[in-house]
Amino acid sequence: MTFFYTLKKPATLFLAAFFLVPKLILACDTSGYQMNNITDNGDGTFTIQWTAMVAGGTTTSVGSTWGFYLNIDAQILSINPPSFTSSNGTTLNAVVSGGNVAWGNPVPFSGPVFLDISVTPADEWFPFTMVVQGIPTVWDGGGQEANMCPGGPGTGDTYDGVFPCFEPVATPLMDEVHICPGGTAVLTVIPNYLTETVTWSPGGQTGNTISVSPPENQLYTITAANAGCETTTTIYVVIDPLPVLTPLEDEVEVCEGTPAILNVNQENVDFIVWNTGDVGPFLVDIPTMSPMTYTATGSNICGDTTVEIVVISIPFTTVDASPDETICQGESTTLQADTTDADMVVWYPGGINGPNINVSPTSTTNYFVVASNYCGTDTAFVTVTVANNAQTSVQLSACDGETVLYNGIPLSAGTTSTFTFNTFLGCDSVVTVTVVELPNATASLQLSACDGETVLFNGQNLAPGSSTQFMFTAANGCDSVLTVTVVELPIFSSNLTLAACAGSSVTYNGQSL
Secondary structure, rough: OOOOOOOOOEEEOOOOOOOOOOOOOOOOOOOOEEEEEEEEEEOOOEEEEEEEEEEEOOOOOOOEEEEEEEEEOOOOEEEEOOOOOOOOOOOOEEEEEEEEEEEEOOOOOOOOOOOOOOHHHHHEEEEEEEEEEOOOOEEEEEEOOOOOOOOOOOOOEEEEEEOOOOOOOOOEEEOOEEEEOOOEEEEEEEEOOOEEEEEOOOOOOOEEEEEOOOOOOOEEEEEEEEEOOOOEEEEEEEEEEOOEEEEEOOOOEOOOOOOOOEEEEEEEEOOOEEOOOOOOEEEEEEEOOEEEEEEEEEEEEEEEEEEEEEEEEOOEEEEEEEEOOOEEOOOOOOEEEEEEEOOOEEEEEEOOOOEEEEOOOOOOEEEEEEEEOOEEEEEEEEEEEOOOOEEEEEEEEEEEOOOEOOOOEEOOOEEEEEEEEEEOOEEEEEEEHHHEEEOOOEEEEEEEEEEEEEEEEOOOOEEOOOOOEEEEEEEOOOOEEEEEEEEEEEEOOOOOOOOOOOOOOOOOOOOEO
16 A cells, blocks of 8 residues: 655644555455544644445455454554444444454454345445554554455455654754863754654764763764654764964074064964963063073863973173284284174184184284174274384494403404394394404604704603604504604704994894804
């Protein structure tokens, strides 16, 4: 038997049902039923409209009907009307037992006949209403007739049918449930009154509410079922991840007194707060000490996580150079740089790395040193003055065979000697001393004296015709030899005539003549 139905609210199924057609053994049981409609009363009960067809002579010619029955897989609450009266005047009362209802004696020839084909040859129809508790799914029924079916009276074909499905529905309280890792989700569905069982998969749990702790995202299928059919729905359990913070840098260097810019990468984070009270993935702050630790805490519904970033404040570098120096020609000196917080120290000219360098300039040179670090540079200057060695010469003189004293050393005439002294700058002062040999002075002096007389020279009386050497000291300090020769003068005679008046005199050579 095929049914066509439409579901309404309250659920009423109007059934266009075909009459139950007896099977081809027409001599057998032909009493049966037609289900006209079924109505869901919305309280767990259903009202079913039936028509019972009791076979008469029209359908069968082999016997009369003593009674008939109907079985249904639900608790029968009531039958209306509770009794049927046939055209030949027999009344049968419905006897209900659980899901069975029977009219008349189930054994033919025992009790009154309900429909006697000898009296009423036509089939008769009896409509009735049945109220059942629970969802009916199948039914079967037939009549007890005095037929000639194999097996004897009261046997024959059983007519059956199925009821349309009244869908059970389990409505999720939430279609998607979020939990934290390791957490427990409480899943709940609200079943309609047509639902008899609720089964969850995976897991096989039953009931309207279950608790689950899946290790990963899981789709749960809920099957709502009754005796007739089932429907499914789903709830998706999502494992919300824990928050993750990753510092862009674990350690940050900044120049002393300048702000540090800190940054954290976030994943599954709803809120970030720093230990300074600032919020968000970025922080700009001037550290007050070094090192200084900053913490960022990221949180979401599942918890929080904290990361640290250490900020190192780098002081600005300073440099001081050794004082200006003076060196002698050919000497070297070491220049020193006193630095603080320097990563690199370079001297110029030359581009020499290191805090100390050794230099040997040939002339006065200006040097400068550059100290640098992450935060900048500082410069210091130093001048190295190259003092020339003093070169002087001294010329002395000494008489032949004599010496002259210089710096406590006697030097012979005609020699050259070198003396090295320190200047006031500490350099060599080379003095070349040359001793010039002074010649002894010689001279001659010619004197004259008359014969028999002497001439006085240097306190000595020198006779005419003599030659005498006298030793003197010359202006240059050397000996001066003077040879004095006395020439004997010849006697000079001449005549001189003087005149004088008588009685007078004339003076000659001091004498009055």
